[in-house]
Amino acid sequence: MECFRQRCCRKNLMPRTLDGQITMEKTPSYFITREAPSRVFSMSRSTKLIVVVRDPVTRAVSDYTQTLTKNPGLPSFQNLAFKNSTTGLIDTSWSAVRIGIYAKHLENWLRYFPLTQFLFVSGEKLVTDPAGEMGRVQDFLGLKRVVTNKHFYFNQTKGFPCLKKPEGSSRPRCLGKSKGRPHPHIPAEVLHRLRDFYRPFNMKFYQMTGQDFGWD
Template identity: 70%
Template sequence: MPPTLDGQLTIEKTPSYFITREAPRRIAAMSRDVKLMIVVRDPVTRAISDYTQTASKRRSVAPQRPFESMAFTNRTTGLVDTSWSAIKIGVYAKHLERWLRHFPLSRVCLISGEKLIADPAAEMRRVQDFLGLKRVISEKHFYFNETKGFPCLMKAERSGSPHCLGKTKGRTHPRIDPQAVARLRDFYRPFNMKFYQMTGINFGWP
């Protein structure tokens, strides 16, 4: 972690922190004053998105197995493969439990991935308030890119073109068997309900 001077905030990020078992203890040992921000989205959509991202990288190496064969250890019984990282990431309640052993919920800002797309300015207001920053980012800093299906960030007037997510974002998801999607929703539902109870936030996932 780089040194932080008075009046500065240092931000470090990686998706793996949230799910790495040792991370909460190690970060708490470094400082219990850190503020934690976690972006979550519908875990079924997230699993399909992770699969799509991985598949796009593997095409030049070897064909990717179908999503359904990776998500289930047994399609007949509907047994979900919880060892697959794309599935494991979405069990948010289990991951958050580890963090709450070391940090109070007041030091955690949970950001809705769906709202970050639908209304990025509103979510950024929450982030700025959470970090104790002056509200600088607002609606005028975003526009929705219809091609990508994501909002893009408008740069300062003198800095040129808007900044959009790279080509690895906004890929079209493959068609997944509706029965597989329904089974995954059944699997995640109790974990989602527990997550809502733990955080006091209903993210509205099906």
């Protein structure tokens, strides 16, 4: 997710940012797009960058779940995740696996932007403590802490936090059906191998960001 303080790159699509306003642009795929850092940099080098990351193993399963919904005939998760199921060699060309190698993607961004211009939000804390993570976001953007605990409640049916009263509405609102879906069962051994695969990349990511996301 990118916050554009001046004018966005897609000048025709985005309105001008006036004094006292900030413009937010949210495109998850920018984080993993090779050309994105140089393009954002050439637009504005003072852009603040917010990256929401979750355990790459859960992320891969979530990604698979999403694709499975669109294409129910998809091969099994393990079929796609392994190049060779006997040796357990992981297929890093599968996007669901590749996206979770956060350290590699961040390296690409750090060639253009200093770490101080990034905020890394924990996807796990966003669920367990949405107000806490939103507090960090507001501080990072230099905003008053307007969104607080009182804006959220835990919806038992959804199994996730929801907004008590979104702006312009008097009714509570949860994220849509495609967010927070149950994941298919993946054999423990498969998850274990994937966890082993990600461990060194996660460690590197913790080191680069100075944040331990607790994924192990």
